[in-house]
Amino acid sequence: MNARIIIQECNFKAVRSSGAGGQHVNKVSSKIELSFNVINSSGLSVSEKELLQQKLHAKLTKEGILLLQCSESRSQHKNKDLAIKKLIDILKNNLQVPKKRIATKIPKSVIRKRLKNKKLHASKKNNRKKPSIDL
Numbered sequence: 001m002n003a004r005i006i007i008q009e010c011n012f013k014a015v016r017s018s019g020a021g022g023q024h025v026n027k028v029s030s031k032i033e034l035s036f037n038v039i040n041s042s043g044l045s046v047s048e049k050e051l052l053q054q055k056l057h058a059k060l061t062k063e064g065i066l067l068l069q070c071s072e073s074r075s076q077h078k079n080k081d082l083a084i085k086k087l088i089d090i091l092k093n094n095l096q097v098p099k100k101r102i103a104t105k106i107p108k109s110v111i112r113k114r115l116k117n118k119k120l121h122a123s124k125k126n127n128r129k130k131p132s133i134d135l
Contacts, residue, residue, distance in 0.1 A: 001095060003088055005043030010087065011035045012080060017071040031071035032079040036087060039064030048095055055094040066090070 017031035038044070038052050038060060053064065060066055068090075070083040 001048060001091060002043040006036065006041060006087070006091070007084055009036065009041055009043060010084070012083075014076055017074075028076075030074055030076045030079060031069065032076065032083045034068040034070070034080075034083040034087060036066045036068075037064060038066055051097075052091065052094055056090070 011034070013033040013035070014029035015031045015033055016026070016029050038049060038056070041049065044052070053060065056066060066087070068083050068086055070079045070086065072082055073079050
């Protein structure tokens with residue numbers, strides 16, 4: 001993954017932000033909409049593209065475009081930076097392949113300890129019963 005190329009391939013669009021803000025909010029476009037084409041990106045390898053398509057299939061459009069919005073700040077420039085950071089974080093997190101879990105053998109001492117505790121618990125319960133009178 002080449003972050004520089006990915007940032008250059010991003011398309012930004014400034015839109016009016018929703019929510020409270022008074023008179024100023026109606027005349028300033030501070031919300032940023034970032035669109036990144038995963039399929040046609042030259043900053044990603046073929047295997048990375050396939051992995052991202054599998055993991056981000058719910059967030060991608062039919063054309064393979066990832067859309068992000070950022071309106072956290074009142075500044076357009078800060079929102080652009082935040083959107084870029086969000087994109088890079090999403091790509092990095094989804095490109096990581098988790099390590100395969102290797103099953104380990106349970107130590108005999110652990111098995112012995114569990115069985116011992118089980119017997120102690122059973123004997124404690126048995127001692128609470130009323131004694132049976134057999135003639």
